[in-house]
Amino acid sequence: MSNSVDLISKTAYLKFEQCQKAFFFYKRHPYLRDKISVDKQLTFNRGHQVGELAQTLFPGGTDVSKQTKNSAEALALTKTLVENKTPVIYEATFSFNGALIMLDILCLENEKYTAYEVKSSFKISEIYLKDACLQYYVLKNALPNLEDLFLVTLNQDYVLENELNPKKLFKKRSVKNESEKNLPYFENQLFNAQLTLEQNKIPNIAIGKQCFKPYQCDYFGNCWKETVADNSIFHLPGLDKEKLFEWYNSGIRTVDEIGKEHDAKEIIYKIKQAYFENKPIVDKEKITTLLSTIKQPMAAMDMEMWGPAIPKINGTKPFEQLPYLVCFFDGTTHSTIFIDYTKDERRTFAEQLIAHSKPFASILVYDGTMEKMVINSLIRLFEDLKNDLEELKNKFTDLFEIFLEFSYYDPAFKTNFSLKTVSGVLLKDVTYTKITSGLEAMAYYDNFRNEPKTVERKIIKQELIDYCQTDTLATFKLTEFLQGIL
């Protein structure tokens, strides 16, 4: 194998930090990777968009990735650009001691280089810092005149006013101090990583907490295929990984192997009983109490939010949530509020929300946390609508409580109580077609806003409405299901 193939990219290195086995798979058996989820892909896409916007902080740069096909070419082109004292380079590529890095932005000022690594978040996590320190390590050794490396993040306090101002939208923090302290660490870790590859065999590492931190591993499906039995302890809800692996490492694999001596929470023994009897936990008394708060006429409600990382509407901040779609379902008919947001239309939204909900005495929701948050923010904006909006909140009956408090628990839920999971287990006739998550809906709404063709816009809008209506249908049917078992 040639040398360039064994260069350790930043991604590969971070895998090594998480788990040597994951790193080995990444480098030698990439085909074992799990399929990337839609939600994960959307998060990546957002990151790229924010990265591109950050380039406008230092305009006119040469983009190495757009002019090269592989890392060897990227390294060569970067070398030339640096030699020619190119003032701004995007995706500048360097390698040192077997590590390969690409920098979002590299700027030459007064004969010295400053690098910028962009993150589409407010906070700098531990993993971001490590990531940046590695880049600093390589850069320090590959570039003789490095001034500093900054992590660039979104500014939580930025409010859009007319024209987007990237200088205020982003904030930066130097990682020079941390990086300088950690230079020997990376030297050592890169040596170990190379060693792992040279061994040429899959590192013998058992599943453990590292499979989840800082991210769920891409090779999860491969390593965990032995533990997918229905009654695996890993399908028990509410347990922390510490406890689970304590049990796992002492030989416990299935729910029925958990004994009184294992000092689990009471609910775990109840679930064990549910597995044994092959029937769900049902606390009719608690379910009755919750359902008795429902008054007729009732309707299920669901809201969709749009929260772009880069604010698009005047007066909003990064990631600020704007409600754009609400559906009500009363058992026979659906009603819908849909807002285009060509400008700040929250007032219109609030008024329509009040009007649409007025006819109902009870509003069924599934985890109404977000809805309550939205209503609270509307109250802050429009003091005069306070009474109506408070009244709406008071009409809520939240079915989520039943599942969260284990008043109804079917082992098939495993660790998951989302509306999608619960309705998937308990209801036969609720299916999601095009859009399958709130995050995906948000991306569709972006497409809707950017789509110039009227016909296309109409199609996307209908898909969004279908998704929202399906959630209300599920919530409504779930209520009927629960009423039916009492």
Place this chain on the structure above:
DNA sequence: GGCAGAAACCAACATAGGCC
């Protein structure tokens, strides 16, 4: 009344799970 140890309390932080 003074003291040590236990119990109770609190704030901060982490984890799990939800929504978008």
Place this chain on the structure above:
DNA sequence: GGCCTATGTTGGTTTCTGCC
């Protein structure tokens, strides 16, 4: 990614209790 809630852990402080 952001944000919320519920729950558990930890460490520190305050209060209670029993005993001399």
